[in-house]
Amino acid sequence: MLINAEEAILLADDEDLAANVIGGPWLLFKQTIPEAQAKILVNAFNLILLTDGATSEPEEIDEDSIMGRTGSLLPVMVQNLLVDEAVSTPNKKAHMYEFMIDNTMSLLQGIGITLDEKYTTAEMLPFICKIGYFFYEMQGYQDLIGLASSLESYDVAPVDRFLLVMQRYLGEETDMTNYELLVSDVSEVTLKTIKDGLEGDDPSVGLPEPLIKRVKANIPSLEGTIAYTHIRSNGQLGGSVESFLNFFQQELRPLVDNLTGDNVLPYLKELIGFYLISEVNDHAIRNHLNKAVYDLVDDMVILNKAEALINKLVLAND
DSSP: OOOOOOOOOOOOOTTHHHHHHTOOOHHHHHTTTHHHHHHHHHHHHHHHHHSSSSSGGGGGGGHHHTTTTTOOHHHHHHHHTTTTTSSHHHHHHHHHHHHHHHHHHHHHHHEEEOOGGGOOOOHHHHHHHHHHHHHHHGGOOOOOOOOHHTTTTTSHHHHHHHHHHHHHHHTTTTHHHHHHHHHHEHHHHHHHHHHHHHHOTTSSSOHHHHHHHHHHHHHHTTTHHHHHHHHHHHHHOOOOHHHHHHHHHHHHHHHHOSSGGHHHHHHHHHHHHHHHHHHOOOOHHHHHHHHHHHHHOOHHHHHHHHHHHHHHHHOOOO
16 A cells, blocks of 8 residues: 555644754744644644654654655745744744645645645644544554444445544544534545554555455556556555656656647546546546546547546446
């Protein structure tokens, strides 16, 4: 699997990793804003720093290890903002919230959790962070209340299974309204990762049943594609479409460099292949592909041919 779940995240309530990474400017900034807001920003920053390809143990994290990562420029961006005397404190705070929201959204997207951007506001940041912490906490949680079994109820939408398990973990009395507004989709690959963590299984073994069924049902659409060669070579499935496009960019370059006329169709066929073997859930695939087509094509004849390729797909809930 392409999701690498870290060990459970354990931090003291007053832990502030950015204090060690950025130092004085961060500490001074926190003193200029309300304490409750400072705690929210610290909580978000801790999550981002811990999950950005970090070592799994908080005590191993130091300034050099974080500042040297290629995955996130957030510490540098924050430091540059805080030392900029031309920016007022209210504007610094506003930018800080934007930084944290953008990075936590990207973090969640990277582990297969899609948020509705209409609701990703500053007020929602604590709930966005809680979703991220929940995912990682599940990797070290002893499942004494039977959470894992709920994740395999494939007759229930993936996002509903995720929220059900989250509510049982947080407590049945938890108000889930904000989480229901925020979370628009959760990959089956993500749900399997959570389930494997709860059961102590190796997440690299096996695939979600819906993904297996989708690949088998769409062999005619996969044949002749890079994705088909990949699965025939026992390549990993269930990653993001972006990761596949990046990994196979050299093979795709001749197609990408000539996206005109009918030449769009071979590229679309490759894109279809990557979606079929990706973490994207069945119900979302056509929407993603149709958007890609309309971004690439303005000729009605080619558009009809492209739509015909997409309409051939066999997807659950059609």
